[in-house]
Amino acid sequence: MSFVEIFQIWLIAFFTLALFSFLYKDNAFYKLAEHVFAGLSAGYYVGLTWNSVIIQQMYDPMIINGKWYLFIPGLLGLMMFSRFFKGFHWISRFSLAFVMGNTAGIFLISELHGKVLPQVQGTMVSINPSQGFGPTLLSLIIIVGVVSTLIYFYFSKEHKGLLGGVARTGIWFIMISFGAHFGYTVMARVSLLIGRVQFLIDDWLGSFSQIFS
Amino acid sequence: MTFWLIIAYSLLILIGAVLLYMTFRKGDRRYIYLAVAFYVIFPVVITLDLPADISPEVLQLYEAVEALPDSSTVMLTFDYYASTLAETEPMSRAALRHLFGKDCRIVTMTTIPLGGPSISERVTREEAAACGKVYGDDFVNLGYKANYVAVLKGMGNSIESIYPTDNTGTLLSELPLMRNVQNYDDIDFIFVVADNGVVEYWMSIVNAQYGTPVGSGVTAVMAPKIYAYVGSGQMTGLLGGMKGAADYEKLIKRPDFAVKGMSAQSLVHMFIICSVIVGNFIYFRERKYGRTGSGGKSA
Amino acid sequence: MTSKRPDIARFIVLFQFAFLILSSLTAAANGTAGDRVFQIDRLNALVFMIVFSVVILIYTRWARQGRKLFIRKINGLDEVEEAVGRATEMGKPVLFIPGINEIDEIETIAGISILGRVARITARYETPLLVPVRYPMVLAAGQEVVEQAYLEEGKPDACSKDTVRYVAGEQFAFTATVQGIMMRERPATNIFMGAFYAESLLLAESGNAAGSIQIAGTAQPSQLPFFIAACDYTLMGEELYAASAYLSREPLLLGGLKGQDWIKMILVLSIIIGAILISFDAGEWFLELFKSV
């Protein structure tokens, strides 16, 4: 290992341990790591946006490919800066409206087409008992689960009587699902910790022998 | 050896019990943190291995890939950030080994600006070197382009319109592999490895609109949501988290990092379950005999 | 201004119908699937969208005409005001996070809308408000709603330029900073509304350790279990989108919720009918109605 490599490993190890130290309590090391991290990541987005958006998506197509009409989003972007001038900040609403309206348009159709239709379709499963006990039970669980969850979100009536009963079934289903999800997620989180621990043990502790030999 | 294992397990249980006791005694959640750290570090030092079954979703994905004709073209995505490498990298590696082993041609890409291109470059090159594969003929790395919705849609029309060059700036027309790959029609299977919602766009845009089968490896946290899509047939097989990766490593008979990590998993899971059981036991005792001043609740 | 709105609404409905008729004609006149100008495969989505819009707009119209529309109590939303009140009593700030996504995600817009409502409450109580955000565009939108809210409550000076602040571009850098804010500024109330991912539990556990009252809302099913475990109140899925309407108590917005319920009932019926038809092998045509390509 070269000196530079060892330096890099120690740097990573320092910031790793500094962030972990927050688990014990808030302290100066964590504060340092937190502020450096925040600064770098803000800077990272500057570089990223500059290179992959302003240059690649606007400047290059405009100058090289002659897509002159890209000045329109550019203008909308510049209008955002009206926020810096008192009395003119309403101009930035035009740009916000453009972006929000765009989002709304995409989501209006994509939520209905890409989510509601296929999920509703997928729930129409056969409950014919001739397919055997297991599949029928599964189909029933799915149909009752989806319907009762949807009913739980019904806003127009108090959850009383029949509606209340179904909604209560819904909340039971929701709790089972959330428990399952929580239990399922533990593994993912521990995996990440294993990754860090492996780094600290293999690379960082490993570098000690390099230093002392 | 067995003797030392028994000693090791007793030690594990003893330390866990002491830390749990301290948690209740002091009402301080930091003892739990300490226990978790201990249970993760221990197996990294001493390896323990236990057998397990393979989940059907993993088998489905494995079989879908296995059923591809040799030398088909597969798109492999690296839609994950460096932060989830521990879970996702073993999946990418297992997929690469499996696909290279079948002489498939692999097109890789990423929708992740932060680190995505460098991760895909590093992982594919390492695995390709191990399998003796050549860049440009056997695999191509397209890299990253902003705005994934537009990228995913655009590639249905023409990959070249979205990626005029590969990750290193070589024109696609100069890469032999890409000459026969215009759009999704020329891709037989899409293997998405993702740690975020992009995987749903691969289904709702690419699978739904172009019909190319999509299989995926996702982090454990996303897996339950994606189950819904395996059930509805929009997704062909699923690797969920480290266990999914370990299962896949076993299926391709190349056990590696994920298989090893599973013993640390076992210990932490067991500890959490024990702590919940003990916590409830004490909760019921307190409720029966009235609160007795232990700080269990604030922990 | 208000009188103009029904015209837009009527216009869109008319427009959609015209579009439907026109597109069916184009589709019918055209050749094979690939050549068509209109994607006829998506006709069902178009019809669904029109039915959806019409139902929502009818209810909105009824609401405007002053019909009484009942909306049940939504747990968590009633507590928002109380939680802000608690912060006021303790003399501590309220922390609001409108999710961690860019504004091209509808959940973020929902979060921003709720921020507008919450900012009115904090303006009324003169409670300090902290809104760290992760994207500059969310910053702009957030500043706009907060400034407007304080202006409308007649307290434009109580709102500092840095109430809404951009803290970091990356998910976990953002989280690290917010954790720091939670430990140092000790907000009495944390409100998380919008799209959250892995950081949900980091935020909620740190907030819990700092002893704050926490109200969360997200439509990300994968993060709901963690908010449920670590927050005092959690809005699930649809409730997040209902929140801004609910908090505003404007009949116009509440009307939309009734419309949603109506559609929900249609879907529930469709699921049951579809399942029965499928069970007797007679449901293929019915499934076709819900295909998505």
Add this chain to the structure above:
Amino acid sequence: MKTTVPVIIAFLSGLVMILAFFFNPEKSIIGRLEPEVLSWVTIVGGFTLLLGVVSIVRVNFNAVRRKSQDWPFKLALLVSVFAMAIPSVLPSSWSPLFGNGPGSIYDWLFNYLDAPMMSTMFAMLAFYIASAAFRAFRARSAESTLLLITACLVMLWRVPMGEVLLKGIYPGLPEWINTYIMGGANLAVQRGIIIGAALGAAAMSLRIMLGIERTYMGK
């Protein structure tokens, strides 16, 4: 002007996306418009970057100038912002250290500071999930009992050691959990939430397009 024009802009920009969805991108101009408009949105977003930088610099610079609490850390933050940002916007043709390619300052800072810190923050979740489970999983009511029982069952099922234990109780139990809990109840609820949330999102989108909901201009 201040409110009507934005409503019209929002309506039109949403409408384009809806129209584009139904038109064949190969046969009509409007179908091709979609990626174009999407990149417009990205460009507008790109410009707001300066707003972000101004905000973060102003907040921290004021703190440093007033020497308020923790000001040395705020200074570190400012230094980090500029250390990362300035070399990245300079053209790489000036020096290999500029730009954002391999070997640049930007790349180095990302790989050796930013990325490891991301992983570390993410890894902290392992500790938090354990403490959250310990604290929240109490059998206080029927609902919370269901939550904790399924959570424990699934945790057991997920790891090889637990799977052995579950099989000891009843050989079909792991399979049962996979089929009826994960693939049954869990799938059903996820679906229910997805459908409900999608309806809510679509309704919200409609309200925004029609200018009924316009918090972003103070209504």
